[in-house]
Amino acid sequence: MQPSKDDIIREDILREAQKLFRQFGLRKTTMEDIAKAIGKGKSTLYYYYSSKEEIFDAVVMKEMAEVFTNVQQAVEKAMSAEDKLKAFTLTRIKAVQKKVTLYKIVNREMQEAVHCIKHLHTEYDTRETRLVENILRFGISNGEFDKQLAAELDILPSVMVSSLRGLERDMFTESKYARLESRMESIMSIMMRGLKSSKRRTFA
Known part of the structure; x- marks a missing residue:
């Protein structure tokens, strides 16, 4: 059309x-x-x-939609659950890195309480959490991930997204770009060992 x-x-x-x-x-x-x-x-x-605030909302929503589309397409192309999680992490890092200027502005504006766009981040977090949950379910169903993870799917996806978001925010706000991809790959390797472990421990 x-x-x-x-x-x-x-x-x-x-x-x-x-x-x-x-x-x-x-x-x-x-x-x-x-x-x-x-x-x-x-x-x-x-x-x-x-208002300009409404335009700002629309601009941020557009950027978030572009990032999520890139991430979702990369995830869909990957065949294994492990590769899907890697695609999720590395693609979103690269996508946000390209938009780092606006990323910093958004965080500064929020901190200064000039205009609250928290609802946009909440909506985006929900979409990412749902995507990660689907990847984990896929990994459990095909035997890649520990089947005991199924009991933790109500909280684990949001914890993973929040953890990655925190690392990402620190890297960008402090301009820690050096070896960004290799650092994230190391973090993903640690995460994968936990997801694949067949001897999961519970602590009282």
Whole structure:
């Protein structure tokens, strides 16, 4: 289907707003700046979005959707559960690394409470957690992972996603890019040993 005129204008708005947010952040970017960037009047901008915060939400959602699509496609191409988890981790790291400027802006804006986009992260976390849960179920069903993991699927996927997100955030906010992929591969190797262990221990 050919995109409609409205779709094209919305895409123009998000593309130019994305550039401005990356350069100046949310606080310093105005609706007038965005309108000038797309060569339209502010009235046109307000027809599609009620505020720059709503545009910011849309930009972040677009970036998150792009990252998730890349990750999901990589996971689907992998044949084993182990390779699927590796694809999940490394693809999302590479995807976010490409968008690191906006990633830092988003975190700074949230910390400064300029605009709360926590709900977007919550939705994204839910999608990633569900994807990891499906990978774990696949690994359990084909014998790659310890079958006892089935009893922990209510919590394990979210723990894994949260752990990786924390490591990722530290690496990006502190600019620890050196040997990023090899470090994540080492972490994945440790994680895999735990998932495959046939002698899982429980502690009272």
